[in-house]
Amino acid sequence: xxxxxxxxxxxxxxxxxxxxxxxxxxxxxxxxxxxxxxxxxxxxxxxxxxxxxxxxxxxxxxxxxxxxxxxxxxxxxxxxxxxxxxxxxxxxxxxxxxxxxxxxxxxxxxxxxxxxxxxxxxxxxxxxxxxxxxxxxxxxxxxxxxxxxxxxxxxxxxxxxxxxxxxxxxxxxxxxxxxxxxxxxxxxxxxxxxxxxxxxxxxxxxxxxxxxxxxxxxxxxxx
Ligand SMILES: CC(C)(COP(=O)(O)OP(=O)(O)OC[C@H]1O[C@@H](n2cnc3c(N)ncnc32)[C@H](O)[C@@H]1OP(=O)(O)O)[C@@H](O)C(=O)NCCC(=O)NCCS
Numbered sequence: 001x002x003x004x005x006x007x008x009x010x011x012x013x014x015x016x017x018x019x020x021x022x023x024x025x026x027x028x029x030x031x032x033x034x035x036x037x038x039x040x041x042x043x044x045x046x047x048x049x050x051x052x053x054x055x056x057x058x059x060x061x062x063x064x065x066x067x068x069x070x071x072x073x074x075x076x077x078x079x080x081x082x083x084x085x086x087x088x089x090x091x092x093x094x095x096x097x098x099x100x101x102x103x104x105x106x107x108x109x110x111x112x113x114x115x116x117x118x119x120x121x122x123x124x125x126x127x128x129x130x131x132x133x134x135x136x137x138x139x140x141x142x143x144x145x146x147x148x149x150x151x152x153x154x155x156x157x158x159x160x161x162x163x164x165x166x167x168x169x170x171x172x173x174x175x176x177x178x179x180x181x182x183x184x185x186x187x188x189x190x191x192x193x194x195x196x197x198x199x200x201x202x203x204x205x206x207x208x209x210x211x212x213x214x215x216x217x218x219x220x221x222x223x
Contacts, residue, residue, distance in 0.1 A: 004028075004075055004175035022082050024164060026171055029077035029090070034070060036087035037079065038062035044154040047191040055126050063115065064133040065152055066092060068108045072100060078171055080155065080164055089155035091168040095181050097144050104136040142209045147183035147218040149176050169202055177221045185218035 029037070038059075045051035045061040052058055069092035070077055080089035094100035118134050119127035132138060139150065153168055176184060186204070188195050190213055199217050210216040 004179065021158075021162060024080050024082055024088075024159065024162075026078055026080055026164070026167055029070065029074055029079050029092075031074075033079050033087050033090075034067070037066050037070060037077075037090050037092075040088060040090060040154050040156055041066040043156060047189040048195055055129055057116075057126075060116070060126070060129060060133075063112060064129070066090075068104055069094065069152065072103045072107060076172075076175070078168060080159060080168070089153075089159050089164060089168070091151060091153045091172050093149055093151040093172055093176070093184070094139075095149045095176060095179060097139050097141075097148055097150050097185075100150075101136045101139050104139075109134065109136070141185065141187070141207070141216055143185060143207045143216070143218060147185035147207070147220070149181050149184035151184060151186050165198055166202060173219075173221055177223065180223060181221060182223055183218055183220045185216060187214060187216050190215055 039062075041062040042052060042058055043050050045065060046054055051061050055061070073092075073094050076093040076095055078091050079087045081087050112133050116130050116133070118130065122128045122131040141147075151169075151172060153165060155164055155168075173184070185207060186199070188199075190196075196215065196217075202219075204217040204219045207216045207218045
């Protein structure tokens with residue numbers, strides 16, 4: 001598969017100040033962004049709001065929802081940075097969810113298992129969240145072959161509503177299209193009604209296996 005950036009029309013860096021406020025740049029993820037991305041993840045992980053203190057360990061959310069992507073697919077991550085260099089948003093993706101699940105199991109699970117104990121049965125909210133981290137096969141949704149890529153996108157509150165989310169999705173879609181990926185999908189917390197409205201506005205539709213409790217959205221990409 002082509003990597004993002006192989007194309008001559010790569011659109012990985014853009015700036016946005018059309019709605020006022022500080023000028024922000026969308027650029028590729030660099031290793032030095034790891035802590036900032038982890039922080040944004042924690043601050044947006046409770047249905048779009050701050051998840052600080054929601055679990056026994058504040059590292060749990062980034063360990064499941066952000067760092068595996070940065071470790072396994074760093075070339076498929078972009079961040080939003082201010083002129084001072086501060087990173088306040090990102091989009092992370094796995095272009096091939098099946099391949100990602102295999103690598104997650106082989107490369108990420110050993111790290112997660114060294115850090116966290118698996119509770120069987122998973123009774124508490126902490127147990128259940130950890131269980132998601134221990135079961136990457138949950139990502140193999142029935143529509144995965146039609147919509148092979150999946151994504152996570154998060155912006156801190158001061159960057160929301162300025163068109164940056166749309167630009168991040170656009171950046172990812174262009175890179176996926178260049179790499180010949182036919183579709184992308186995502187799941188989200190049903191309580192996150194703002195994100196649901198955002199994705200719908202950007203042309204994502206509910207997939208067949210979507211349920212009220214576990215919404216699953218997808219979008220085909222022009223090839
Ligand atoms: C969801 C999120 C990524 C959207 O990014 P954003 O930069 O705020 O959205 P944009 O400003 O790019 O909006 C793009 C379009 O979606 C619409 N939209 C965005 N949020 C909306 C909302 N809450 N309700 C209705 N429409 C919304 C905008 O009106 C805009 O439409 P337009 O371009 O036709 O005018 C961002 O708000 C965010 O990170 N929220 C917190 C974390 C989160 O929920 N992440 C998603 C987890 S699944």
